Amino acid sequence: MQLETKIYQKENNTNIPKLLKESLKDIWESRFLARQLAERDIKAQYRQSYFGILWAFITPLLTAAVWIFLNLSGTVQVSDTGIPYPIYVFSGTLLWSIITEAINSPSQSTSSARGLLSKINFPKEALIISGIYKLLFNSAIKIAFLVVFVFLFGLGFHWSLLLLPFAIFGALLFGTTIGLFITPIGMLYTDVSKIISIGFRFLMFITPVLYTIPEEGIMRTVMQLNPMTPIILTSRDMITGATPEYLGYYLVVLLLCIPLFFIGLVSYRVSIPIIVERSA
Amino acid sequence: MDEKEILVKAEGISKKFCLDLKTSLKYGVQDLFANFGRNNKAAVLREKEFWAVRDINFELRRGECLGLIGHNGAGKSTLLKILNGLIKPDEGKVTIKGKVSALIELGAGFNPILSGRENIYNNGAVLGFTKKEIDAKAEEIIDFAEIREFIDMPVQNYSSGMKVRLGFAVAAQMEPDVLIIDEVLAVGDLGFVLKCFKTIDTILPNTAIVFVSHSMPMIARICNQVILMERGKSDYKGYDIVKGIGLYYNKFSNNNKAIIFDEGTLLFNSYKLNNSNKKLIIKRGEDLRINLNFNVVKKLDYAPLIYLEFRDKEQRPIAGTIVNELKTEINSDELNYDITIKNVLFSLGLYSIDLSVSSFENKTPILRINNLISFQVDSENQMWVPIELESECKVY
Numbered sequence: 001m002q003l004e005t006k007i008y009q010k011e012n013n014t015n016i017p018k019l020l021k022e023s024l025k026d027i028w029e030s031r032f033l034a035r036q037l038a039e040r041d042i043k044a045q046y047r048q049s050y051f052g053i054l055w056a057f058i059t060p061l062l063t064a065a066v067w068i069f070l071n072l073s074g075t076v077q078v079s080d081t082g083i084p085y086p087i088y089v090f091s092g093t094l095l096w097s098i099i100t101e102a103i104n105s106p107s108q109s110t111s112s113a114r115g116l117l118s119k120i121n122f123p124k125e126a127l128i129i130s131g132i133y134k135l136l137f138n139s140a141i142k143i144a145f146l147v148v149f150v151f152l153f154g155l156g157f158h159w160s161l162l163l164l165p166f167a168i169f170g171a172l173l174f175g176t177t178i179g180l181f182i183t184p185i186g187m188l189y190t191d192v193s194k195i196i197s198i199g200f201r202f203l204m205f206i207t208p209v210l211y212t213i214p215e216e217g218i219m220r221t222v223m224q225l226n227p228m229t230p231i232i233l234t235s236r237d238m239i240t241g242a243t244p245e246y247l248g249y250y251l252v253v254l255l256l257c258i259p260l261f262f263i264g265l266v267s268y269r270v271s272i273p274i275i276v277e278r279s280a
Numbered sequence: 281m282d283e284k285e286i287l288v289k290a291e292g293i294s295k296k297f298c299l300d301l302k303t304s305l306k307y308g309v310q311d312l313f314a315n316f317g318r319n320n321k322a323a324v325l326r327e328k329e330f331w332a333v334r335d336i337n338f339e340l341r342r343g344e345c346l347g348l349i350g351h352n353g354a355g356k357s358t359l360l361k362i363l364n365g366l367i368k369p370d371e372g373k374v375t376i377k378g379k380v381s382a383l384i385e386l387g388a389g390f391n392p393i394l395s396g397r398e399n400i401y402n403n404g405a406v407l408g409f410t411k412k413e414i415d416a417k418a419e420e421i422i423d424f425a426e427i428r429e430f431i432d433m434p435v436q437n438y439s440s441g442m443k444v445r446l447g448f449a450v451a452a453q454m455e456p457d458v459l460i461i462d463e464v465l466a467v468g469d470l471g472f473v474l475k476c477f478k479t480i481d482t483i484l485p486n487t488a489i490v491f492v493s494h495s496m497p498m499i500a501r502i503c504n505q506v507i508l509m510e511r512g513k514s515d516y517k518g519y520d521i522v523k524g525i526g527l528y529y530n531k532f533s534n535n536n537k538a539i540i541f542d543e544g545t546l547l548f549n550s551y552k553l554n555n556s557n558k559k560l561i562i563k564r565g566e567d568l569r570i571n572l573n574f575n576v577v578k579k580l581d582y583a584p585l586i587y588l589e590f591r592d593k594e595q596r597p598i599a600g601t602i603v604n605e606l607k608t609e610i611n612s613d614e615l616n617y618d619i620t621i622k623n624v625l626f627s628l629g630l631y632s633i634d635l636s637v638s639s640f641e642n643k644t645p646i647l648r649i650n651n652l653i654s655f656q657v658d659s660e661n662q663m664w665v666p667i668e669l670e671s672e673c674k675v676y
Contacts (some may be wrong), residue, residue: 003287003378003457004377004378005376005377005380005638006365006375007370007373007374007375007376008362008363008365008373008374008376009368009369009372009373009374010323010368013315014316032405032411033405033406034411036402036405036411037389037402038400040394040402041391043394044391045393047393047394048393048404115385115388116388116389117366117387118361118366119366120364120366120382120383120384120385120406121364121365121366121380121382122406122408184312185312188308188309188312189304189305189439246440267316270315271312271315272365273368274308274312274315275308276361276366276367277308277367277368278304278305278307279305279308
């Protein structure tokens with residue numbers, strides 16, 4: 001039997017197709033590891049708690065309840081969104097949280113595996129995939145609530161609701177792509193994660209998460225340019241059955257994300273040895 | 281017989297590290313960007329950098345075991361990380377054939393809250409097993425680890441020995457072509473260590489092993505090649521294990537005597553070996569004459585008992601002698617012992633002597649000094665065991 005030969009040396013990382021092929025091969029071969037790591041973290045997260053998995057339902061329900069109360073009591077008066085405000089907010093925050101969690105997920109998974117990285121050679125891509133699994137699990141419950149609300153608030157069934165998985169996928173792809181690019185530097189300098197968390201707090205205000213795009217003014221221009229806007233708006237339109245206004249921009253962003261995602265994977269792959277050497 | 285195939289080949293491996301974290305991170309970012317372009321420029325040391333591993337070369341065939349020895353910080357673990365593909369060498373090239381397993385940390389991927397059984401799957405997955413393989417081997421692993429009663433208990437309640445057992449049981453299921461072992465076998469009780477060795481002995485003929493240890497007996501037991509590292513460089517490399525181990529021991533000279541108990545009755549003055557104050561080298565098989573000189577501080581009726589304990593380079597006690605003279609009255613304030621150790625059978629190497637003095641009447645301790653005397657034994661044969669027995673032999 002021919003033995004597999006591995007060569008470790010300083011080399012030119014210019015052959016991106018070859019690196020990408022290796023990366024995708026590792027993703028495929030480490031699918032069990034990715035699932036196992038996700039399962040481990042999810043189990044561990046709920047085992048040491050009395051209510052266990054119930055917590056996953058409590059948090060989104062409470063958030064929704066607060067917004068419904070604020071709206072019904074007239075505390076918050078937001079310009080007409082075209083759909084019931086609770087759904088507007090709930091879908092907005094849900095999508096927003098998927099994007100931001102997807103951005104943080106590669107760094108978090110890699111960071112929490114520092115100990116492993118410096119001891120054992122395993123396909124590092126499994127960390128990214130397990131992060132996505134965890135994110136999907138945590139979001140799935142919220143998504144289920146969102147679908148229930150859509151019916152509860154009388155929006156009824158739309159065929160575009162079937163596109164919901166695609167919308168989630170789009171948000172995931174967008175976030176993970178950004179996440180892959182910031183992970184290498186973020187693993188070296190903790191400043192990166194601080195900048196991200198502060199930055200996104202402000203970014204939310206120029207994205208139609210809690211309110212719609214104003215009719216005019218500089219804010220309108222900024223919000224329309226923001227690449228997160230089409231992600232949030234188009235996904236929300238799919239959920240509520242409205243005609244998507246920013247479909248063109250949405251598709252451009254997603255199509256751009258696909259090659260960038262693969263480049264991100266390659267960059268992650270070649271950066272790992274340096275991260276292990278400097279900070280693991 | 282044909283030479284077996286070379287599984288590991290290291291050619292001029294070098295790796296530089298940085299002394300200071302801030303600078304290291306800065307270089308890290310530079311390296312990240314440099315990584316994407318052409319990257320085959322010769323490595324030069326930047327400011328605050330040093331060579332953690334410098335120009336290491338070796339070849340390892342199936343069935344061979346390479347021992348990496350050297351004191352802490354000599355670059356052994358860094359070299360292992362390079363061999364394992366965790367970090368890239370700055371210069372040189374490693375070629376490895378076949379499946380590589382590393383026993384660097386046992387129980388990697390364990391989560392303390394989850395049960396032992398669940399963690400078998402976590403650890404197995406990290407080591408590259410498929411779910412099917414683990415399903416098939418789970419029972420065997422539990423038996424091997426001998427923790428069946430506790431297998432559904434959270435791992436956080438395991439003793440450290442149990443964790444290591446479980447981790448090793450999973451790792452032992454691997455069938456690697458190349459096995460990399462770092463210090464892990466040092467933990468665990470004797471039963472565990474014996475079990476580890478048994479496992480290693482079974483896989484050794486079909487495997488190339490790289491073994492890092494500070495335990496020379498372990499190195500001598502399984503290695504057939506050794507590299508002694510010092511400040512990243514290879515100080516000795518070859519098949520003469522005993523020579524390598526000898527050179528390793530010579531790096532540590534511990535001449536500091538330590539008074540660990542002093543009752544105040546006697547004051548140790550000086551010693552002579554074979555009537556000389558100088559550092560002594562005797563030939564194996566010769567007698568060793570030790571003269572000990574004390575001042576008597578408090579009144580003593582009879583000369584106290586003397587016990588001498590010999591230690592080898594590893595500080596293992598290997599021999600002792602009780603000087604049990606008849607009742608001797610003390611008349612002056614000076615006290616001398618002339619002791620002759622006959623026919624010293626120690627093997628080549630450095631030895632030290634601990635002294636303990638106790639009262640003649642009731643054996644209570646008076647004075648204990650560790651590492652009081654050191655001497656060297658010269659012999660034709662190099663052995664790593666401390667005592668070379670005399671033997672006679674007839675061959676027909």
